[in-house]
Amino acid sequence: MAIKYGRPIELRDVSRRDSTAVPHALDLTVRPRRNRKAEWARRMVRENVLTTDDLIWPLFLIDGTNKREQVASMPGVDRLSVDQAVREAERAMKLTIPCIALFPYTDPSLRDEEGSEATNPNNLVCQAVRAIKKQFPEIGILCDVALDPFTSHGHDGLIADGKILNDETVAVLVRQALVQAEAGCDIIAPSDMMDGRVAAIREGLDRAGLLDVQIMAYAAKYASAFYGPFRDAIGSAKTLTGDKRTYQMDSANSDEALREVELDIAEGADMVMVKPGLPYLDVVRRVKDTFAMPTFAYQVSGEYAMIAAAANNGWLDGDRAMMESLLAFKRAGADGVLSYFAPKAAEKLRSQA
Numbered sequence: 001m002a003i004k005y006g007r008p009i010e011l012r013d014v015s016r017r018d019s020t021a022v023p024h025a026l027d028l029t030v031r032p033r034r035n036r037k038a039e040w041a042r043r044m045v046r047e048n049v050l051t052t053d054d055l056i057w058p059l060f061l062i063d064g065t066n067k068r069e070q071v072a073s074m075p076g077v078d079r080l081s082v083d084q085a086v087r088e089a090e091r092a093m094k095l096t097i098p099c100i101a102l103f104p105y106t107d108p109s110l111r112d113e114e115g116s117e118a119t120n121p122n123n124l125v126c127q128a129v130r131a132i133k134k135q136f137p138e139i140g141i142l143c144d145v146a147l148d149p150f151t152s153h154g155h156d157g158l159i160a161d162g163k164i165l166n167d168e169t170v171a172v173l174v175r176q177a178l179v180q181a182e183a184g185c186d187i188i189a190p191s192d193m194m195d196g197r198v199a200a201i202r203e204g205l206d207r208a209g210l211l212d213v214q215i216m217a218y219a220a221k222y223a224s225a226f227y228g229p230f231r232d233a234i235g236s237a238k239t240l241t242g243d244k245r246t247y248q249m250d251s252a253n254s255d256e257a258l259r260e261v262e263l264d265i266a267e268g269a270d271m272v273m274v275k276p277g278l279p280y281l282d283v284v285r286r287v288k289d290t291f292a293m294p295t296f297a298y299q300v301s302g303e304y305a306m307i308a309a310a311a312n313n314g315w316l317d318g319d320r321a322m323m324e325s326l327l328a329f330k331r332a333g334a335d336g337v338l339s340y341f342a343p344k345a346a347e348k349l350r351s352q353a
């Protein structure tokens, strides 16, 4: 008997019984609502779950001590001085969030054309990594590799004659990755979308004996309007000249995402990422089905801001929208999500447990 969606299709149209016991009952063999009749029944057939293990929490850093500065376009998200970041790392640990990600707001006086501060072994990110690892060695730390927080023009790479240079940029990114890894970073996450950077960074790490440092490649990163609030947070919104379409992907493409991911895996990526998140869940699913690699999605600042702003206006239930959006990543096949909702979602998950 041919089976489709769990039922013999030959029986689909067979009239089967008189349901005289219930007046007006439709003659239905299959009633999908039975499995939804109560919370215990829904739990029993639930296909995907979100846990705190699925969350990576991005934190913004700023120079100073005992400082927290609100990011205006990301209600509920602050820039943190290193001591405050250490406290949030402790909070992450208590919430059993496995990993945090660090992004610096670089003082404008330290930004230049080449993004030299990126390779300073004592820059804000490296300071934070050392301080957090000293107190909480068990929490995972991910560091972004790209030049945009450090360049005066806001681009992820070096520029000559208005063009983003690929190979010259890769050489700088390797040095950036090395200072972060030497500081104690566990996962190097290149987000720049230069060609060949994963191979170069892997080689650099291996030569330095940093064999256990993982690479999570922002493999399919799209040129997206949803990064706006992030650029406010790291202070590159005003300085960015032009757009990033010569290196980040065209949002019309998904076959190309598979080619990008395949290259990064071949070059040594331990984990791959799709970014942004919700508008690209189809890409997450294709990547997971094609490569069966640890696959992550970045629910980016604009996605966060949309939900937070609507919730603050009373236009939707913020907590439910947050949990539904995070679960969507699991349903699409993601192994985890970088999300500014991480601490709030973890608190909610733990209060339900």
Ligand SMILES: NCC(=O)CCC(=O)O
Binding pocket: 144, 146, 191, 226, 227, 228, 229, 230, 231, 299, 300, 301, 302
């Ligand atoms: N490389 C990290 C990002 O660009 C984050 C973007 C966002 O959250 O909008």
Ligand SMILES: [Mg+2]
Binding pocket: 193, 194, 195, 196, 219, 260, 263, 264
């Ligand atoms: Mg690539």
